[in-house]
Amino acid sequence: MEIKSCVKIRKEWDIVSARQMGREMAKELGFGTVDQARIATAISELARNIYLYAEDGQIDYEVITEVNRRGIKITAHDNGPGIEDLGRVMEDGYSTSGGLGAGLPGVKRLMNHFDLQSEPGKGTTVTAIKWVR
Amino acid sequence: MPEVLRRIVLEHSDEVAAKWLKEIAEKRKGDYTSSISTELYESTNREFVNNIFASIDHPDEIAKLDAFAERIINLGWPLSYITDGLQSFRRVTIDFILTESSSVETVEFSKILTVVDDWVEPIIKQLVNQYSGNWEHTVSLQRLALQELSAPLIPVMENITIMPLIGTIDTERAKQIMENLLEGVMKHNSEVVLMDITGVPVVDTMVAHHIIQAAEAVRLIGATCILVGIRPEIAQTIVNLGIDLSNFPTKSSLRKGFQSALEITNREIVNLDNSTNDMTDILDSLK
Ligand SMILES: Nc1ncnc2c1ncn2[C@@H]1O[C@H](COP(=O)(O)OP(=O)(O)OP(=O)(O)O)[C@@H](O)[C@H]1O
Ligand SMILES: [Mg+2]
Numbered sequence: 094m095e096i097k098s099c100v101k102i103r104k105e106w107d108i109v110s111a112r113q114m115g116r117e118m119a120k121e122l123g124f125g126t127v128d129q130a131r132i133a134t135a136i137s138e139l140a141r142n143i144y145l146y147a148e149d150g151q152i153d154y155e156v157i158t159e160v161n162r163r164g165i166k167i168t169a170h171d172n173g174p175g176i177e178d179l180g181r182v183m184e185d186g187y188s189t190s191g192g193l194g195a196g197l198p199g200v201k202r203l204m205n206h207f208d209l210q211s212e213p214g215k216g217t218t219v220t221a222i223k224w225v226r
Numbered sequence: 227m228p229e230v231l232r233r234i235v236l237e238h239s240d241e242v243a244a245k246w247l248k249e250i251a252e253k254r255k256g257d258y259t260s261s262i263s264t265e266l267y268e269s270t271n272r273e274f275v276n277n278i279f280a281s282i283d284h285p286d287e288i289a290k291l292d293a294f295a296e297r298i299i300n301l302g303w304p305l306s307y308i309t310d311g312l313q314s315f316r317r318v319t320i321d322f323i324l325t326e327s328s329s330v331e332t333v334e335f336s337k338i339l340t341v342v343d344d345w346v347e348p349i350i351k352q353l354v355n356q357y358s359g360n361w362e363h364t365v366s367l368q369r370l371a372l373q374e375l376s377a378p379l380i381p382v383m384e385n386i387t388i389m390p391l392i393g394t395i396d397t398e399r400a401k402q403i404m405e406n407l408l409e410g411v412m413k414h415n416s417e418v419v420l421m422d423i424t425g426v427p428v429v430d431t432m433v434a435h436h437i438i439q440a441a442e443a444v445r446l447i448g449a450t451c452i453l454v455g456i457r458p459e460i461a462q463t464i465v466n467l468g469i470d471l472s473n474f475p476t477k478s479s480l481r482k483g484f485q486s487a488l489e490i491t492n493r494e495i496v497n498l499d500n501s502t503n504d505m506t507d508i509l510d511s512l513k
Binding site for chain 1 (some may be wrong): 396397427428429430431458459463467
């Protein structure tokens with residue numbers, strides 16, 4: 094079974110729609126309040142990165158079901174400038190925009206699975222999964 | 227030819243109107259208007275079609291049409307009532323003209339279309355403008371109302387001020403928080419500001435960053451900013467994000483924050499239970 098939906102990120106307020114959608118799905122899947130907050134915050138980070146660095150992109154949501162567990166898969170995709178040094182952006186405190194530089198490493202810690210793919214000039218895709226405990 | 231057509235349609239306005247009213251009534255089934263009383267719906271339809279004919283007769287008199295649009299907007303009916311209604315009118319009118327003038331050639335047919343469009347389009351334009359103007363007005367009012375709500379500062383007692391934050395914080399609001407905070411601290415001569423984030427749904431790195439900067443700025447002008455109302459789930463996500471708040475005074479609840487604020491300003495709350503007795507004693511002795 095697969096449930097898919099998506100939210101486009103173009104304006105700052107799209108970030109709010111994106112995380113509301115995620116929170117709603119998480120709630121339906123049976124995540125507790127702390128995990129709901131983690132998922133909403135992770136989406137907020139990914140969506141804001143799209144808004145700040147790529148200007149235009151989207152967040153996809155998927156419910157994934159395996160034999161003994163269920164989870165939510167968040168995919169943030171954009172065709173923006175991409176990232177040169179994938180190791181660097183995962184360091185705490187690294188930011189090119191004067192931010193805290195906690196977004197990407199934070200998402201990795203907020204979720205169970207994290208994957209970052211990027212090609213300079215082409216775009217960036219971040220995939221993150223959280224399992225229902 | 228436009229004049230000829232105009233005369234035909236205006237002379238037979240009763241017939242055209244009857245056809246239009248019938249079509250509108252048939253389309254009504256099962257749409258948004260089902261909750262509107264039939265009486266109101268029919269009288270509004272009649273008013274609508276009268277206004278259309280008035281506009282075809284005197285295209286320059288726009289006041290009546292504006293008043294009609296305002297009434298529909300106030301009733302809360304959707305724009306589609308207007309646009310659908312005018313589409314139907316266009317269809318019905320063209321139909322009527324075609325059946326009236328029995329031998330229509332293709333050249334004339336396209337002319338008829340143009341003439342009717344020239345009647346209907348200005349009406350659509352005017353009514354849609356009224357609608358969108360109304361929306362823009364509402365949106366700008368709401369934006370103003372939101373701005374006023376966005377970062378209020380409450381001087382609860384001498385030297386202690388509270389800023390309760392409720393709802394999503396975007397960049398614009400984050401800036402306003404900083405401005406109001408600094409301005410308020412100066413104005414109320416606050417020693418302690420309690421920033422209450424109980425009502426903030428998500429604290430991500432952007433929000434945290436702005437809060438940290440605001441607290442730092444407050445410290446630079448010689449006051450203390452205590453962050454209060456950190457819900458357990460927010461505390462956990464902040465830790466997961468790796469954001470270090472150890473340099474900033476934080477308290478889980480506004481109440482605890484207020485207690486610290488009292489301590490910082492060298493004050494304490496005294497229970498008055500005993501002194502009420504004293505008061506009655508004094509009052510008694512006065513008798
Ligand atoms: N979608 C993206 N496209 C291009 N560059 C990106 C993208 N996402 C992140 N980056 C780069 O990676 C860096 C680190 O991102 P990260 O989200 O960790 O921190 P940040 O956005 O700078 O600050 P914050 O702590 O507020 O999130 C960014 O400064 C930016 O240069
Ligand atoms: Mg970021």
